[in-house]
Structure formats: structure tokens, C-alpha cells
Amino acid sequence: MYSNEMKFVETHEWIKNDSADVVTVGITHHAQELLGDLVYVELPSIGSVIAANDTIGVVESVKAASDLYSPLAGEVVEINEEVVNDPTLANTDPHGSGWLFKLKLSNPSDVDSLLSADKYKSLIG
Amino acid sequence: MNYTPFYQCHIDSGGKIVDFGGWALPVNYGSQIKEHEAVRTDVGMFDVSHMVITDVHGVExxxxxxxxISNDVEKLEKHGVGKALYTALLNNEAGVIDDLIVYLTAFGYRIVSNAATEAKDLAWIKQVAGNFQVSLFPRRDLAMLAVQGPNAIQKVSESHPNVAEQLAGLKPFSSVEDNGYFYARTGxxxxxxxxIMFPKEEAKTLWLTLLDHGVVPCGLGARDTLRLEAGMNLYGHEMDESITPVECTMDWVVDLSDESRDFIGKVAYQLAKISTGNMVQVGLLMQGRGILRDGQVLELNGENIGIITSGTFSPTMKQSIAIARVKKxxxxxxxxxxxxxxxxxKVVKLPFVRNGKIMVTE
Incomplete structure (x- = not known):
């Protein structure tokens, strides 16, 4: 589930390289499990330039709201309209069709500083 | 941590256990929304054994x-044994210490109150009881299970044929006792x-029997969205010791009809009732897509006019709803x-949903 092709952050987002400088970002399986039935996703607008650790949106389940943090600095180049229309995609396929947005990185090598799948797995126990 | 008699049943049914005010209880068994829908369309069951049952005996x-209490148990006497009464427990300033249900049973009065407020409720009740010839009996020997939904009574009757006839004739807010089992048509x-209140040793047996009859286990999550859709108050949200019944739609449980009755908080309540600065409780419907949550501030033309006391996504209405306290x-x-x-x-009248039907219009 936590593939070696992906990187992770402590705030439970995953990151996967589409190309050298564009990454896809989503919430982890563990995050969706903690949140329960998702009912609302608010994403940053396309073109917005964000810094690492910025609060850039929110993911809400029936029971709780969870801020969405930017894992890295860059420009938002695409958002997943399907998950906005049907937030349960992030429950059923959090690492696939439930992805949230794509980021063009300011500094592509930043990815290397993120957690590996093994480190994330040990973090969530 | 406190464990209810159903704890192992929750684990066996896949319940996700959380610490709910010191009680280990399931928040859901997989999907809160599916559990919610089961109660609206069929039948679900909730472990509510953390709630506080106190029997009141004595000549006074x-x-x-x-x-x-604010409501008058004289009404129970008129209806006879089995009747239930919803009421507020007020302090001298008419603030709500708790909400509770009083039953008149064959063996005396029974109070069911909230778990989160257990210590302060009991301290208050004991203090008041000191002036009367009464004895209070906490009933932690009982388990309590809520079976709710359009098919609830049918399912319980199928699994307990010995009481089927009595349950069929049971009116809302009434109860019947059979062989140590106390069935109340409340929820x-x-x-x-x-x-259902019954000996805790039999918790597992009742749970498994109802499970066999297709009753869906439901957690605290669904309990909250169901009560919110039903426009029902939750202690610590819609009401607390600084809120009078006037401000949380509990006027109907303050009974002033017998002028000679002196109950705690009466004078303060009567003053609050005629005060002009009152806040009132309303429902809110989200017009867009976000989710309303408790604590969010409400404004009209930039002026603060109230606060959300409970908010969520309504599984029945597929949009966000809230209960709020706003300027009259x-x-x-x-x-x-x-x-x-x-x-x-949009400001709307409560409730949002009753008996499976959406009560508010867009």
C-alpha cells in the first residue's frame, strides 16, 4: 500500500513524481482511515504559489475537519475536480483516483528530504 | 478507562474504539454514514450503557x-405507570445542569442522565435529596441498549416474542417492564x-440475538449525526449551565402550570423568559459545499449575531446542517x-429530519 515510489510527510500526505519537477499529492490511506467518511474537500486554486507547510485546503469527514498542508514549495498546476465532486474517492482509493492536486516544484530536489515509505510506516505504527 | 458490558461485542463487531469522556466506546464499525442510513431506513443499535441510571425511592x-426538575412529574402520575418525562435539571440561575428522562415505573421513579455530567449531576441531586425522605440507587448493574429505526420494534419483538404484544401497544415516551428487562419507547x-435497560450479564446475549435478526451496530458518530438531524440538544453544545431553557428550545419542558410548585431555577427562568435580549435556537442549512462546525461565528452585515452549537454533514440531506444560537x-x-x-x-426551523422524512425545504 505504501509504495516505494511515493514519499510521505508527517501530516499524512503522500507525494509521487509525475516528471522531474511535477508531483501529485494526496492524503494517505492511514489519514482517510482516521478521518472516516469524507464529505468535503477544499483545494488550492490552480496557479497559486505555495510554500512548504502552508495550510492550503481542508479535508472534512462527517466527524472532523483536517487541514491540508503543502508538503513542498511550488505552484499548483492541476487539481482533481473529481475528488471535489465526490470526496469518498479519497476513502476508497486514496493513493490512486483520490489524489488531490499536482504541484510544479520550486526546487525539485526537495522531494529527497521527505519520508520514505518505510519511515512513514514506522511512524504510523 | 471505563468499559461497558458490551465492550467485547464492539471489538468482535469491528468497532473503532475511542475515549468518550472516560468510556471506551465505538465511534463507528466501518462507515458512520452506512450506520446512519440503517437507522433512518431499517434498524440500528447503540450501546448507551455509559449513561447514568438512578432509581429514586422513598415516601417523598x-x-x-x-x-x-423543571418539568412536573405530576403529569406522570396522571398517565400512570410506564410514562416517561423529558426534563431539564436547572441550577438556581436557571442554567441547564443537564437534560434527563424520568420514568414512573412499578418500582418507583427512574432517572436516566448523561455520562459526561455524571459527577456534578449526582452531587447536585444528592445535595437536594438531603432535604427529602428519599434514597438514590445508582444502577451500574444494568446495561442499556438503544434499538432505533422504523423496524426497531418489530425486530425486538421477533427476538423477544414474550413481550411482542406489550411492545406493539407501547406508546411514544412510555415504558414496560418484563422479567428484569425495562423497555422504553424513547431515543x-x-x-x-x-x-432497553437490563441485567448487564446478559449484554452479550442480547447483542448477538439482535445481530442475528439483522440489527446494525452503530457508533457514537452516527448517534451524533442522527440527533443533529432530529434537532435534539447535546449537553455542552446546545446547553450548559450558562444557557437557560429559553435559549435552547427547552421551554416546553419547564412546567409552570401549577403555580404553587416551587422548583429550582423557577424565578430565574421566569425572569429570563421576559427578558428582551434573548438568544434563540434555530437550524441552519449550508447553501454551498463547506461543512458547518460548532464554534463557528454567525454574522449579518458583518455584525456578530450568534454561534453554531453543533454542525455536521447530514447523511440524509447530503449537505451540511447545523444547530445555532442566534439573536431572536x-x-x-x-x-x-x-x-x-x-x-x-439559511435559517430554518428544527428538526431537519423526523421519521425518515426531510422536514425543511430549500
């Missing part, structure tokens, strides 16, 4: 309760159903401030 039990979901006279479209952004919400 009736006088004691007529002084202690916290806005659906038909029962709350507030109506139409107002703003909810969500993460510094203003979102339009």
Missing part, C-alpha cells in the same frame, strides 16, 4: 422530583425505537464564518 420521591435519533428574530440568509471566509447559510 414525588415531592423531591417536583422540586428538583435520540428522531426515529421510532426502544431503549434572525431569519433568511446569514453568514457563517468558516476559516475566515463568509459562507451563506
Amino acid at each position: 420521591a414525588k415531592q423531591f422530583l417536583r422540586h428538583l 435520540y435519533t428522531g426515529e421510532n425505537g426502544l431503549e 428574530g434572525t431569519e433568511g440568509i446569514i453568514d457563517a464564518v468558516i476559516r475566515d471566509k463568509k459562507e451563506s447559510v
Whole structure:
């Protein structure tokens, strides 16, 4: 589930390289499990330039709201309209069709500083 | 941590256990929304054994309760054994210490109150009881299971044929006792159903029997969305010791009809009732897509006019709803401030949903 092709952050987002400088970002399986039935996703607008650790949106389940943090600095180049229309995609396929947005990185090598799948797995126990 | 007699049943049914005010209880068994839907369309069951059952005995039990609570147990006597009464427990300032149900049973009065407020409720009740010839009996020897939904009574009757006939004739807010099992037609979901109090040693047997009859285990998550849709108050949200019944739609449980009855908080309540600065409780419907949550501020033309006391996504209406305390006279479209952004919400009458039907119109 936590593939070696992906990187992770402590705030439970995953990151996967589409190309050298564009990454896809989503919430982890563990995050969706903690949140329960998702009912609302608010994403940053396309073109917005964000810094690492910025609060850039929110993911809400029936029971709780969870801020969405930017894992890295860059420009938002695409958002997943399907998950906005049907937030349960992030429950059923959090690492696939439930992805949230794509980021063009300011500094592509930043990815290397993120957690590996093994480190994330040990973090969530 | 406190464990209810159903704890192992929750684990075996895949319940996700959380610490709920010191009680280990399931928040859901997989999907809160599916559990919610089961109660609206069929039948679900909730472990509510954390709630506090206290039996009141003694020659002055009736006088004691007529002084202690805002509603008048005289009404119970008129209806006879089995009748239930919803009421507030007020302090001297008419603030709500708790909400509770009083039953008149064949063996005396029974109070069911909230777990989160257990210590302060009991301290208050004991103090007042000191002036009356009454004895209080906490009943932690009992388990309590709420079976709720349009098919609830049918399912319980199927699994307990010995009481089927009595259950078929049971009116809302009434109870019947059979062989150590106390069945009350009460609940916290806005659906038909029962709350069953019975010896805790038999918890597993009842759970498994109902499970066999297709009753869906439901967690605290669904309990909250169901009560919110039903427009029912939750202690610490819609009411607390600084809120009078006037401000949380509990006027109907303050009984002033017997002028000679002196109950705690009466004078303060009468003053609050005629005060002009009152807040009132309303429902809110989100107009866009976000989710309303408790604590969010409400504004009209930039002026603060109230606060959301409970908010969620309504599984029945597929949009966000909330209960709010606002300035009297507030109506139409107002703003909810969500993460510094203003979102339009519509003021509506509670409840949102009753007996499976949506009661508010767009």
C-alpha cells in the first residue's frame, strides 16, 4: 500500500513524481482511515504559489475537519475536480483516483528530504 | 478507562474504539454514514450503557422530583405507570445542569442522565435529596441498549416474542417492564425505537440475538449525526449551565402550570423568559459545499449575531446542517464564518429530519 515510489510527510500526505519537477499529492490511506467518511474537500486554486507547510485546503469527514498542508514549495498546476465532486474517492482509493492536486516544484530536489515509505510506516505504527 | 458490558461485542463487531469522556466506546464499525442510513431506513443499535441510571425511592420521591426538575412529574402520575418525562435539571440561575428522562415505573421513579455530567449531576441531586425522605440507587448493574429505526420494534419483538404484544401497544415516551428487562419507547435519533435497560450479564446475549435478526451496530458518530438531524440538544453544545431553557428550545419542558410548585431555577427562568435580549435556537442549512462546525461565528452585515452549537454533514440531506444560537428574530440568509471566509447559510426551523422524512425545504 505504501509504495516505494511515493514519499510521505508527517501530516499524512503522500507525494509521487509525475516528471522531474511535477508531483501529485494526496492524503494517505492511514489519514482517510482516521478521518472516516469524507464529505468535503477544499483545494488550492490552480496557479497559486505555495510554500512548504502552508495550510492550503481542508479535508472534512462527517466527524472532523483536517487541514491540508503543502508538503513542498511550488505552484499548483492541476487539481482533481473529481475528488471535489465526490470526496469518498479519497476513502476508497486514496493513493490512486483520490489524489488531490499536482504541484510544479520550486526546487525539485526537495522531494529527497521527505519520508520514505518505510519511515512513514514506522511512524504510523 | 471505563468499559461497558458490551465492550467485547464492539471489538468482535469491528468497532473503532475511542475515549468518550472516560468510556471506551465505538465511534463507528466501518462507515458512520452506512450506520446512519440503517437507522433512518431499517434498524440500528447503540450501546448507551455509559449513561447514568438512578432509581429514586422513598415516601417523598414525588415531592423531591417536583422540586428538583423543571418539568412536573405530576403529569406522570396522571398517565400512570410506564410514562416517561423529558426534563431539564436547572441550577438556581436557571442554567441547564443537564437534560434527563424520568420514568414512573412499578418500582418507583427512574432517572436516566448523561455520562459526561455524571459527577456534578449526582452531587447536585444528592445535595437536594438531603432535604427529602428519599434514597438514590445508582444502577451500574444494568446495561442499556438503544434499538432505533422504523423496524426497531418489530425486530425486538421477533427476538423477544414474550413481550411482542406489550411492545406493539407501547406508546411514544412510555415504558414496560418484563422479567428484569425495562423497555422504553424513547431515543435520540428522531426515529421510532426502544431503549432497553437490563441485567448487564446478559449484554452479550442480547447483542448477538439482535445481530442475528439483522440489527446494525452503530457508533457514537452516527448517534451524533442522527440527533443533529432530529434537532435534539447535546449537553455542552446546545446547553450548559450558562444557557437557560429559553435559549435552547427547552421551554416546553419547564412546567409552570401549577403555580404553587416551587422548583429550582423557577424565578430565574421566569425572569429570563421576559427578558428582551434573548438568544434563540434555530437550524441552519449550508447553501454551498463547506461543512458547518460548532464554534463557528454567525454574522449579518458583518455584525456578530450568534454561534453554531453543533454542525455536521447530514447523511440524509447530503449537505451540511447545523444547530445555532442566534439573536431572536434572525431569519433568511446569514453568514457563517468558516476559516475566515463568509459562507451563506439559511435559517430554518428544527428538526431537519423526523421519521425518515426531510422536514425543511430549500
